[in-house]
Amino acid sequence: MDGGQPSPEPAPAPGAPRAPGSSVIAPVRAVLRLRRRVCLLRKRRFLLPGAGSASAGPDSAPRTPRAGPDQPQFFTFDGAAELSSRAPRKRRRRSRVVLYPEKSRKYLPRGERHSRAQRCLLLLVAIVGFQVLNAIENLxxxxxxxxxxxxxxxxxxxxxxxxxxxxxxxxxxxxxxxxxxxxxxxxxxxxxxxxxxxxxxxxxxxxxxxxxxxxxxxxxxxxxxxxxxxxxxxxxxxxxxxxxxxxxxxxxxxxxxxxxxxxxxxxxxxxxxxxxxxxxxxxxxxxxxxxxxxxxxxxxxxxxxxxxxxxxxxxxxxVRPGGGRVxxxxxxxxxxxxxxxxxxxxxxxxxxxxxxxxxxxxxxxLDKWDVVNCFRDEMAGEGFFPEQALAERLAAQLSYYRVAGHEFAVTGCKQVVATVNLL
Structure with a gap:
């Protein structure tokens, strides 16, 4: 027996009579051989590279080296040398989303919180503004x-x-x-x-x-x-x-x-x-x-x-030229x-x-131009046509202070009514 495995038994000659119970022992032996082979393959799979270099016989499968810390744990067609030469892939850290419970209160940072006093101040400003506006309307x-x-x-x-x-x-x-x-x-x-x-x-x-x-x-x-x-x-x-x-x-x-x-x-x-x-x-x-x-x-x-x-x-x-006055x-x-x-x-x-x-x-x-206007207004009130030339002629009959090119009436329009009544 090579490698600790029993040699296969010779097959019976054709036409020879079978031993009693051979129809049951043969399948059992086949199952046992399959079981031992599966166990052997499992042991070889988890061995380190280089360990157990001796051949286990013709029925033994080739050893599969165990994946190192830099090698992937999945199947690939690349060899071990090619896998070791590649740069290790960096894993991206995913930001975790913070979820608040539905029944809990959500608080802003301390610098972003709104004070209740600010709301009261805004309400007070609105009330005062309304009162001022109402007071202005009443005035x-x-x-x-x-x-x-x-x-x-x-x-x-x-x-x-x-x-x-x-x-x-x-x-x-x-x-x-x-x-x-x-x-x-x-x-x-x-x-x-x-x-x-x-x-x-x-x-x-x-x-x-x-x-x-x-x-x-x-x-x-x-x-x-x-x-x-x-x-x-x-x-x-x-x-x-x-x-x-x-x-x-x-x-x-x-x-x-x-x-x-x-x-x-x-x-x-x-x-x-x-x-x-x-x-x-x-x-x-x-x-x-x-x-x-x-x-x-x-x-x-x-x-x-x-x-x-x-x-x-x-x-x-x-005084403006032509009778008008500024x-x-x-x-x-x-x-x-x-x-x-x-x-x-x-x-x-x-x-x-x-x-x-x-x-x-x-x-x-009052200057002379104001007295002329008084005459015209009084003439219109008494039913006379307010003629400019007549008003100026009546105004010239009054006394004036003549200073710096201006003529100021001494008695103003006091005598206008009496003068118009004489017309």
């Missing part, structure tokens, strides 16, 4: 009630040569009427020489407020010479004025409106009436007295205004206007403390 609604744009157009159309005064009056009214609640009333003091348009502006203001308020009882017009002609009855006039003002402001408070009180010829008022007016403006009075507009028309300070206009006549804009904001610039208001307020405050709380609006002298 606009309160100012639209008085139609200040229409008032400005009416004043500019009917009052000549007082562009700066009209603009300041409308601006003060617009600021005051922007809200209904006030801490003190508005006191407008219109000062200027005779015939420059102070009383005319007072009448236009009274007419406009009667129209927009739909109640004539909320507009009070008081003339010192007419309502209090006797200076010895100053105490009785004072009580009457206090009663009339109290009735107007009480009615306006009930209707939630702002009344208008126009007082003309204030420079002829007795000191007792000025004291009463000054008392009406005090913050100690009830709230209904704070919501009111007082317009005082006075000729006090006329000399100061006349001197200022004549000294600053060179700052006035020139629109101007008074005989002086904005800075000169402010100087005039400050000087006029200081002059009036020495006479009575009432003028310290007043918003002074000076009315300047």
């Amino acid at each position: 606009d609604d309160n100012a639209l009630r008085y139609d200040l744009d229409g008032l400005e157009k009416a004043l500019q159309r009917a009052v000549f040569g007082q562009e700066a005064a009209v603009g300041r009056i409308v601006q003060l009214l617009r600021d005051y009427l922007a809200t209904h609640v006030h801490s003190r009333p508005l006191l407008l003091a219109l000062h200027g020489p005779s015939g420059v348009g102070k009383s005319h502006v007072g009448r236009l203001l009274a007419r406009h407020f009667r129209a927009v308020l739909d109640d004539s009882a909320l507009v009070l017009q008081y003339d010192a010479r007419h309502h209090c002609p006797d200076p010895h009855a100053a105490q009785a006039c004072r009580e009457e004025l206090a009663r009339r003002v109290g009735d107007v402001v009480a009615r306006a408070e009930a209707e939630e409106k702002t009344p208008l009180l126009v007082l003309d010829e204030v420079d002829f008022m007795p000191p007792a009436l000025l004291d009463e007016l000054h008392g009406l403006l005090q913050p100690q009075r009830s709230h209904q007295f704070h919501n009111a507009i007082y317009v005082l028309l006075s000729g006090a300070g006329a000399g100061e205004i006349t001197r200022f206009v004549l000294q600053n006549a060179s700052r006035a804009l020139p 629109s101007r904001a008074g005989a002086a610039g904005a800075q000169a206007q402010e100087e005039l208001r400050a000087g006029l307020r200081a002059l009036l405050a020495r006479e009575h403390p009432l003028w310290k709380a007043a918003a002074v609006v000076p009315f300047l002298l």
Whole structure:
């Protein structure tokens, strides 16, 4: 026996009788031989290269070298030398996807988290913005009630040569009427020489407020010479004025409106009436007295205004050739206007403390072109054709201050009505 295996038994001769039990022993022996061969092949497969170099016989199969650490564990047609020369294949690391459980909370990194205080801050900003917008709309609604744009157009159309005064009056009214609640009333003091348009502006203001308020009882017009002609009855006039003002402001408070009180010829008022007016403006009075507009028309300070206009006549804009005139904001610039208001307020405050709380609006002298416009407007109102040549001829009959190429009327448009009535 070679290699530890038994030699195959000789096959029986043909035609020889078989031994009893040989039909069972032969298959068993074949199965045993197959089993031993399979076991031998398994042992040779797991042996290292070079081990067991001796041949195991003719039935033994060729040995298969065991795969080393650098050789693949699968079948290939390449030899061992070719496999060892190849570079080892790098395995790519696959990034693992992090999956959150369905019932767990997902938290952002600490730097990307949103604070709850930020949401509250945004909500607070939205609420404040809505309140501000609502307040602005309410202010606009309160100012639209008085139609200040229409008032400005009416004043500019009917009052000549007082562009700066009209603009300041409308601006003060617009600021005051922007809200209904006030801490003190508005006191407008219109000062200027005779015939420059102070009383005319007072009448236009009274007419406009009667129209927009739909109640004539909320507009009070008081003339010192007419309502209090006797200076010895100053105490009785004072009580009457206090009663009339109290009735107007009480009615306006009930209707939630702002009344208008126009007082003309204030420079002829007795000191007792000025004291009463000054008392009406005090913050100690009830709230209904704070919501009111007082317009005082006075000729006090006329000399100061006349001197200022004549000294600053060179700052006035020139007259256009052919009768046209450049629109101007008074005989002086904005800075000169402010100087005039400050000087006029200081002059009036020495006479009575009432003028310290007043918003002074000076009315300047009118030049010849403004007087011509007054004549044309009055002629049209009386039914005459407003002829330019006739208006200029009538205006030439008046007296003027002639300074620096300008002609300023001494009496303004005071004599226009009487002159047109003679036509």
